[in-house]
Amino acid sequence: MAYATVSSILEQLASIITQEKQDYVKLVVGVDKEVKMLRTNLEAVQAVLLEAEERRLKEEAVNDWLGQLKDTCYDLEDVLDEWKTALLKLKIEGVHENVLVPKKVPFFPFSCFNYKRVHLRHQIAIKIKDITKNLDIIALERENFLFRPTLTSENFEGVQNVSSMDVSDIYGRDAEKNALVRKLLEGGEQVRNLHIISIVGMGGIGKTTLARIAYNDNQIVENFDERIWVFVSDPFDELRIAKAIVESLKGSPSKVVELDSLLNIIRESIVGKKFLLVLDNVWTEDYRKWEPLYHCLKNGLYGSKILITTRKETVARMMHSIDIITINPLSEEKCWELFSKIAFSGRAREECENLEEIGRKIVGKCSGLPLAARCMGGLLRLKKHREEWLRALEELNRSEHDILSLLFLSYQLLPSTVQQCFSYCAIFPEGYRIDKEQLIKLWMAQGFLGLENNMDMERVGEEYFNDLVTRSLFQDFETDSDGNILFCKMHDLVHEFACFIRKNELLILEVNALEGPDRDLSDRKFYHSTLILGVEAPFPLSICSSMKSLRSLLILYGVTNYQSMNEIMPRLFGELTRLRALDVSGNIWYENMVLDIPKEIGRLIHLRYLNLSSLKIKELPEVLCELYNLQTLELRGCADLKSLPQGLGKLTNLRHLVNEGTSLTCMPIGIERLICLRTLSEFVVSGDDNGDKACALKSLANLTHLRGSEVDVAKEAELRNKNLLFLNLNFEKHAEEERVNVDREGERMDKDELVLDVLQPPLSLDRLEITYYRVSMIA
Template identity: 55%
Template sequence: MAEAIVSAVLEQLTSIIKEQIQQEARLVAGVSKEVKKLTNNLQVIQAVLVDAEQRQVKEMAVRLWLDQLKHTSYDMEDVLDEWNTAILKLHIEGFEDTDVPKKVCFPFHSVCFSFKQVGLRRDIAVKIEEINENMTDIVKTTDTFNFNVIKSVEKPELVQSTSLIDESEICGRVEDRGALVSKLLSEGCVDNDLHIISIVGMGGIGKTTLAQVAYNDDEVMKNFNKRIWVCVSDPFDEYRIAKAIIEGLEGNASNLVEFNSLMLKIHESIKGKKFLLVLDDVWTEDYNKWEPFYHCLKHGFHGSKILITTRKETVACMMKSIDIINIKTMSEEESWVLFKRLAFFRRSPNECEPLEDIGRKITSKCKGLPLAAKTMGSFLHFKRTREEWQYILDSEIWKLEEFEKGLLPPFLLSYNDLPSPIRRCFSFCAIFPNDYIIEKDVLIKLWMAQGYLGFGKDKELEIIGHDYFNNLATRSFFQEFVKDLDENIIQCKMHDIVHDFAQFLNRNECFNVEIHGNEESLINYFDQEKVRHLMLTVSKEASLPISICSIKRLRSLVISCGDFSYSLPNDILSKLLFGELTCLRALCFDFPISPMSEIPKEIGKLIHLRYLKLKGCTGLEQLPETLCGLYNLQNLDLSHCINLRELPQEVGKLINLRQLLNERTDSLRYMPIGFERISCLRTLSEFTVSGGGNSKACNLDCLKDLNHLEGKLTVRGLSNLTNGSETKRIEGLTNKKKLFTLMLKFDKTTEWETISKNDEVVLEALQPPPNLETLSIWYFRGITVSPNWMMSLTKLRVLSLWNFKHCKHLPPLGKLPSLESLYLTIMLSLKRLGNEFWGIEAMSHLHQLFSSQN
C-alpha cells in the first residue's frame, strides 16, 4: 500500500506545482529547492516499492521500513493538501484579507500577498523541509535491503458488470448437504433440550456457505414457522445478538434496553413457533454468555433447531451441541470444478485446454479450501497466457505459512496483482466490522475522500470508483451482493477471512470499535500515532469517548448507532471532533435518525474534509457559514434533514462539490445566489424554487452552468414561479444530457384546491433534458396538460402524472415512441381517454397503464 501513497503524493505535488506556475505565484525563497529534492526522493523510493511490498510479509525489517515510509507520506499528503487549500482560497476569495488589510508586493513577480498569506507559505515551507529530512533518511536505508526494481501494475483492467459470476451454486459437499438438511428436518430431541447442530471447520472451508444452502433449502423453509440468521463473530455481544433475534422473529428491532427485557421478549416471541436459528461464526467459549440464550430458546415449539458455525470444536461442545458436523477440505476434483468454473468463465475450449495442467497444479496448492480455490480462480480469470499462469504456479509466495493455513498465498497473489490504487481501496475496507453490510456508493465516496480515485475536479471519479469496485468484486474480494431493479450492485459484504486479510494488510491503520458505555480507554485499542481510519459503533446509552481527540492524524471517522436515534452534544462536536481532529477527510454520522440540532462553526477548521454525511439529522434547521470555507468538500449528504430551512448563503464557494444529496429536505425554502458556481456538481437530489421576491435566492435558470448534472433530479416549488418574465422560457434543465429522471413538483398548498392557469404557463416554459427516460409531475393545478416539449421526449419510458385534480385534457401520449409505463393517479376531472390520446396506430408499445382515482 505504500506504493499507492507515494504515487498519490507525487501526483498531488505535480498538480500543485503546475497550479503555482499557472497562477504565477511563486513560493518564498528556498522552497523550490526543497520541492525538487522531495520529488527526487519519492521517485527513488517509488522504483523499489513493488519488491519491498512483496518482501514485507517475510521480512520484519522491510515491514518496519514501509511503515515508516507510509506514515511520513501521510504527513506529506497533509502538508500538500494544506498548500493546495491555500491556493484554492486565493482562487476563490482573491487576495482580500479582512483581518490583515495591509499587503506587501515582492519585486520578483506581479502578485501581492498579505503578511498572513506569506506567513502561511513560510509555515508550509518549514513543514516540507522537516518531512524532507525524514524522507532523506528513509532513502539512505534503501541500499541496506538490496531491493530490486520491479514495474508495478499501472492500470486496472476494465471490468464489465456482466463479468460478475453467479456463485450461488456450491461445488461438492453433496454428503454434507444431505446430512445437514436431514438433521434439520428430523423431529429433534425427545426431551426438552435444545436441538443444537454445529458445523465445525477452519476458516475459508465453506461452513457459512453450507449453512446458507441448508437455510434456503425448500423443504427446510417449509418445515419452520420462523427462520433467523445472526452473524455472531467476535466479541460475543449479547445485546446485539438478542436484538438481531428479535428482529428476525418480529420483523423489526425492539426498543428495549435492558438485557433481561430482551430475553423475555424472545421467550414471548418463540412461544408456539417452530423456529430455525442460525448463529454464524461463533467464537466465545464462555458458557456464561451463552447460558441466558440457552434457557430462553428452550421454549420454542417441538422440532425447533439451532445451527451454529464455528472454527473451534470446544465452542460446539460448550454450547451443548447434539450433532457436530466436522467439515473436511474438498477433494482435488471438487476444488478443480470450483476453480475452473471461475477461471475459465466465458472462455472457449481452445483457450482453456493449454492452461488445464497448470490450473490443476495451482488448485492442488489451494489445499482443498473453497475460498482459496475461488480466490485463485477469480484472479486467474484475468490471466490469458500460459506464461502468466506458470509465473503464478512458481511464485515463492506459496511457501508462506502466516495467516489462516493455506489462505495467505492466494490472497496475496491476487492482491499483489492489483494496481496500487485498487490495493489501497481494498485495504481501506478493514475499517468495517465483520459481516457489515457495505453500501457501494458510500464506500466509493469514502475512497474518493482519501484521494484513492485520483485528483482533479474534471475527472470522472465516480466512474473510476465503480470500475475499482467491480474489479475487486470479480476477484471475489466482495460477496453477498444486493442489486437494484436494473441489476446494479448496491450492497455487499466481505467474507470474514477476506476481512481478516484486509486487517492483516493494514496493521494499526484501520479499526472498528464497539462502544457500550463511557469507555475512556479507547486509546488502548491502538497506536494513536498510526491509526488513520476509525469506525465507532455506539450503543443507545453510550457516550462518545473523549479519548478520541488524541488521535490527531485521523483521516476517516464513521460513527454508527445501528437502528436507533442518537445525538452528539454540541460541546463534543465543537471541542472534540471539529476542534482536534483537523486531519479528517471523511466524517460520517451514520444515524438512521438524529435530533442533533446544530453544527458548530468550528467545522470550518476541517480544511481537509471531502465527505460530510449528516443524513437523518432531523433537528438541523441551518448550517454554519463556516462550512463554506471547506473548499475541498466533494460530497455533502443532507438527506432526510427534514427541518433544514436554508443552506449557507455562500455555498457557491464549494467549487469542488460533486454530490449534494438533499432528498427529503422538505423545509428547504430556496437555493442561495451563487449556487451556479458549483460547476463540478454531478448529483443534486432536489432543487427548491423560491418566489420572485426573495433576494437571497437564485432561480431555476442558474442550473444552466451545472452541465455535469446526471442521474435523477427533483424540482420543488414550481408553484412559486409567477406568470411573467421568469416563466417565458426556463432553460436551466435544457442541456443536461446525462439527466435521465426528472420529478417536477407544483407544491401542495392551501390554494391547491383552486384551478391555476399559472401552472400551465410554468409547465410550458420548462425545457426538460432531451434524454429523459422517466418523468413525474405532481400537484399540477391546470386544466390542460399540453406543453409543446412533452411530445419531443422520444426516449421517455415511464411517465407519472400524480394528483392532477383539475386536469381535463391530456396530450396524445400514446404517440410517444418509447413509452412503456404510464401512471395516472387522482385525475378526478378526467372523464375520457379517446383515440386522440392513445394515438391508436402507435399504442402497441405501451406495456402498462396504471390509473387510480384514489
C-alpha cells in the first residue's frame, strides 16, 4: 500500500512540473533543490517498501517507520494538491475573469498576483522545505533496517467480465442445512415458547452462509409471513436492531427515536403473523440487552422462529436457544471441492491436472475453513504458472495457518494499487451494504485510480473491484437484470482484516444519546472516519477540533435533535480542510429543518467527493464552485433544490453530477465547460422566464464523455455522438403546463412529437424510456 502511495506522489510531482512548463507559469519559486531532493528520497524509499510491508507485522520498529512515512506522504500529497489547485485556479480564473495567463513568459510576474496568491505560494514553498527535511530523515533511517531493494513496475492486468460467481454454495453441509430447514419449519402448538435456534462455530466456518441458504429456501419463504434479517455485530445496539426490524416490517425507515415506541411497533406488527427473524453475528452475553427484544417478539404466531449466528455457545445459551447447531470444519475433500471450483475456473483440463498436487497441499493449510478456501482459490485463480502456486505454498508453510495469516498472504499478493483500495473498505461499518459505484467514486477521490487527467479512472476502478471479487474478498452480491454487481458486503473476518491494515489511520465512531461530553480524540492522527450517530445523539464537535487531518468523513444513520446542523456545519466545513470525501447524505437532522450549506465549504479545496443526497437544501452557495478538484457531486433526492450555482462551469474536473429527484427549473450557463462529465442524471430545459441564466440543451453537444443522462426534452444535443447507455425522455413539465393554460395542450403535443422526430439516439444505447409523452395532466 505504501508503494502505491509513493508512486502516486512521484506521478503528481512530475505532472505539476510538466503543467508549469506547458502553461509558462512558475507559481512556486525557490524550491527546485528541494523538489529534486524529494524525488531522490522518494525513489530510494520506494525501492525497499515491498520488503518493509512484509516485515511490518513482526517488527514494531518497521511498522513505526512506515507510519512516519505515511504521515509525511499524506502531508506532501496535500501540499502538492495546493500547488496544483493554485495552478488550476489561475487557469480557470483566466477564463472566467478575463485575466488570461500570459503565454511564452518564463515567469509569471509578482504584479499579477494579489496578496493572497503571494502568501499562498510562499506557504507552499515553506511546507515543501519542511517536508523535504522530514523525508530526508526517514530515507536515512531506512538503512537501519538492512532492507533489500526490490523495485518493481507492478503491471496490473485488469480482470475483465467478472461475474459475481456464487461461491456461497454449501459444501459438506447438507446434513446441517437439512436439519436447520427442518427445525425452522417445525413447530406450532407443540412449541409454546419463542423458538430460538442458534448456529455456532468459529469465524470463517460458514455460519452466515448456512443461515442465508436456509433463509432463501423456497419452503421457508412460503412458510413465513415475514422474514427479517438483521446484522448485529458488537456492540449489541438494541435501538439500532429494533429500528432495523421495524424498517423490514414496514418497508421504510422509521422516524421513531425511542426504544419503547419501536418495541411497541414491533409487537403490534407481528400480531397474527408467523415470522422468521435472523440475528447474524451476535456477540453479547448480557441478557439485559436481549431481554426487551425477547419479550417483544413473543407476540407472533406459534411457529415463529428466531435464528442466531454466533461464534460463542455461551451467547446461544444466554439467548435461550432451544436448538444449537454446531458447525465443524469442512472435510479436506469438501474444502478441495470449494477451492477447485474457484481456482480452476476457466482453466484447461491439462492445466488443472498439472496444478492439482500443489493445490491439495494448499487446501490442507486452510484448516477446513470455507472462507480460507475461497480466498486462496480466488488468489490462485489469477496465477497462471506453477511457480507462482509453489511460491504461495512456501509462504503458507512459513505462516501460522490461521485465517488472518491466509488473508494477509492474499493481501500481500495483491498489486499495491489494489491493496489500498481493499483496505479503504474498512471505512464502512461491519456488515454494511456497499454500493459499488459509490465505492469506486471514493477510491477516485483518494487518488487510488490515477491522476485527475486520467480519463479512464472509472474503468480502472471497475477493474480493481473485479479483481477483489475474483479473489473472494467481497460476497453477498446484489445484481441487476444483466448480472452486473450493484451492491456487495464483506465477510466480518475480511472486514476485520481490512481494519487491521488501516488500524492506525481509521476511526469508526459510534455516538449514542447517553454519550458524555465530547471525547478527546487528539491522541492519534486519523485520516479516515465514519461517524455513526444514534438516536438523539449529540454531534461530536471534537471531530472538528481534534481530527483536522481527516481525508474521508462518512456520517451514517444520523438522527440528532441535539444541535442544529446549521450551527455545526460551518465548523465542520471550516476546520476539516483536508477532506477529500464527505458524505452527509440521507441523515435526518430535523424532520422539517431546511439546511443551509455555509460559505465555509469553500475552504475544502482538496474535496473530490461531496454527497448531500436527500437533505433539505434550497440552494447551494456560489463558493462551492471554487472547489476546483470536485469530481462527484451527489444531490439525489434533494427535493427542495430549485437551482444550481451559476458558476458551476468552473468545476472543470467534475465527472459525476447526480441530480435526480431535485426540483431544478433549469441548468446554469457554462455547463458545456464540464468536458470531463460522465454522469448527468437530469438536464432540465427551462422556460423563457429563466432568460440568460439558463443553459440551452445544445450545450450537451460538448459533453462527449457522458455515460448516462435523464433529460426533459432532447433537441439540438447531438445525442448520437454520446456514449449514452440509458436515456429517459421525460415530458412531464410540458404536461404540467396545461394546468396553467389548457389551450396549449395541442401545441404542446405537437412540440413533443417534433422532439422525438429530431432525436437520433446513439448506437451505444441499452435502454430508452419515454414518459409523459402526449399525456394530459389537466385536473
